[in-house]
Amino acid sequence: MLDAESLESLVEELREIGSDFASVEVKAGERGLPRSVRETLSAFSNGHGGLLILGLAEEDGFGPVPGFDAAKIRDDLASCCSDELTPPVRAEIEILQVHGAHVVVADVPELDGRQKPCYVTARGLATGSYLRGGDGDRRLTQYEIQQLFANRGQPLEDDEIVAEAGIDDLDRDAVTLLLSRVRRNQPRVFAAVPDAEALLRLHVARLDDEGTPRPTLAGLLALGIYPQQFFAQLAVSVVVVPGTRMDQVDDGGRRFIDNRTIEGPIPAMVDEALSALRNNMAHRSVVDGVGRLDVPEYPTEALREAIVNALMHRDYSPVGRATQVQIEMYADRLVIRNPGGLFGTVTEEELGLDGMTSNRNSRLSRLLQDVVVPGTDRVVCENRGSGIPTMIAQLRRAGMDPPEFRPTLSSFELTLPRATVLDEETVNWLSGLREPGLGHEQRVALALMRQGHEVTNATLRRLGLERHEATTALRDLVDRGLVFSTGGRKYARYALRQNLAEGHRSLFDDLFDDVPAAASGQGRAGRPSRSAEIQQLFDNGQTLTAHQVADATGLGLAMVRRYLARLVEAGRLVATAQPTDRKRAYRRAGR
Structure with missing residues (x-):
């Protein structure tokens, strides 16, 4: 509270x-x-x-x-x-x-x-x-209500039999590689059983009412030749646009630089989507110990984890099957969106923390940890809750900002920024705040808030801070008068104060931009000047504490301290003691 x-x-x-x-x-x-x-x-x-x-x-x-x-x-x-x-x-x-x-x-x-x-x-x-x-x-909506009820138990859509499909619709080479791997890693369970029985145990297939083995949805998505033969929308769309909005066009009038639908089983869709993104990415130069290297704008491994995550955790219910996984590359960001919000006990605050995972599609997730990516010896995923932490670590290693998560009841959206929020213009804005001692994580948080993003304790934890460190850093920004909290006690959310967000001016300028109007007591837009109001309290030579000023003005104590500090900095007031002294008070300068 x-x-x-x-x-x-x-x-x-x-x-x-x-x-x-x-x-x-x-x-x-x-x-x-x-x-x-x-x-x-x-x-x-x-x-x-x-x-x-x-x-x-x-x-x-x-x-x-x-x-x-x-x-x-x-x-x-x-x-x-x-x-x-x-x-x-x-x-x-x-x-x-x-x-x-x-x-x-x-x-x-x-x-x-x-x-x-x-x-x-x-x-x-x-x-x-x-x-x-x-x-x-x-x-x-009815779909959102359906998703909430699905969250109460373990969905079984990925374990459903695909009645129209047969075992011949599975890729034989992929099945061979899967069985070879599970027999090597789990010989007690799979070494002595025939292939057909092994596929049943893995839930790649199940017996229908007539006793005929048929692929499950998970089996078809992981090992199928062409799953879209049976589910046309279980695909990935990749759209590359020239600007920062979907409706923008380039100088040649093109709305889409690239626009394709990617089909096939999940391993193939991941590789083809990754290839499409690579083909449309610019490279940037970085200097390491051996010289200058050209690296892609987005780390390849971070993209792979993001795409796998979207396909593995999307909603495969009958309603959800009508929607593709969507990948949109803009000039300033990459957005990956899938149907179905967060599932299970994992909250938005816990996304990206090691070991936090909850699988909507448990059969599919289990299969993908043993399905080999074509042409490699690596599996599609580890299925140990390491996907998002790995992605964040890759972005951090590349000097990029953490991803933004936007889960709703009906969808999950992941945004990867193309460049760091601490660009030259933002660094100059931060310098204009005249706030000494800000940590790197606090600077990033302020920059994200300035761009309109919501910042929570988890945002700073994804930047590498422990929970208590993140809380301390955010409370310090509140105490400095830079941000305010809009949420409840458990899930506090922080936003930039309006006088900083409007016009991106420094608080010092915002505080004293109404000095010519001080005599009339009016500030910007006809509002009473807070600086003039506070200064007038000292006109009769009084010495007042911050608490006394707060009582007289009705302002919060943190805001009052902020104004007093700026008035001292401007030479209009003087403090009677050091900031750490509990008896610190203020009086008019020159008296």
Whole structure:
């Protein structure tokens, strides 16, 4: 749960932006508990959790609601969480103060995946299940509800018999290599059994109702000659475009530099997709101990892991089979998208951490760890949860930024940046913040936030920090007044403060760009100048602490300290003690 100071800081940012965030919903509640609260509770529970704030009016600049009965709203909200949603929502609900006014704040946790979806009981599962979309709530689609129910157990679609196929639809050479490998590695199980029995034990094939062995979907995808004969959309599309958007064209009017559909079994699709990407990649020069080398823009092994991951973990349910794995290469990034979101107990926060894995397609995943890539002695995957960590390690070794993950209930999207976020322009922007002592991971986090990306504790962990180090680094950015938290306690998300994001100006410039208007007390866009407001507190010669300034202005303590530090730096105030001194106070310069 947020403390009062963090809540005030969050409300200040809401006022700057003028709207809610995806993980924060603000409602007035002047006439009692709004009916739409039920939808929001469902949406937060089915997503990543979030904060619900009652008692502020968005249309009035997130100002306090006159006559708001915080105690009654708190009790009504607790009853709603307990009695009007299935399963009940276990939110932490408190009454806090914002600039002297009482509001109700609920920290709504994400529901355990085995209990989703959470729905408004009176509306039923089909029409009462919601998810966040932008800063609002939308109904779950039937496919999304299906995916949530699939997450409660182990899907078996990859173990289904393909009734139209026969054993002759499997590639004999690939089958021979597979059996040779498993007999060598597991002689007790496979050495003494005939080929037909071995294929049944591996679930490459199963017996149909008439006792005839037929390939399973997993067997056909891993070892088939042409799986698309039976499932036309179980393929990979590769599109290369000249710009940063799908609708852009190059100087010659071309919309697509390359556009192909790749078919065949998974080992062949991985190799052909990788070849297509290599053919469309530029190279960059790097200097190592022996001289200058030309290396591809994206590390080959990172791409291989990403493609295998998409094909191995995609949704193979009847509805999911209508969608291909999509690979899109833009001028600034590579996007790989597959149907089906995260499966099992792995959360978005845990993606990329060693040993964290959960297989939607257990039969297929097991087969691919013994299926040999054509023309090599390597297998398609290790199936030990090392795919994404290996990909991240390869990107880090190449000096590139970590991937961005965007899982939804219906799809999983992976984005690989083409170049580092710490380019020359971004480095200059960071220098303009005048923030000494920022670590590399903090600088990357700020750069990602500036580009509009969401940053969490896991983002910094993927950069190599331990969990507690990542928490400390992010809290330091909050304390410096550079970022703010928009999520609940468990899944906090961090965003750049609006005065830094707008125009990409330094906070120092933003703080004092309204100096000519200080006499009138007005800052940018007619807003009261915070610097002028704080300076006026010292006009009569007072010496004040940061706590006293916070009480007088209604600002959060972290923000006040930020303004005071900048006023000291500008020579307008002087501090009476060192920053570590608990008795540190401030007075007008020259007095």
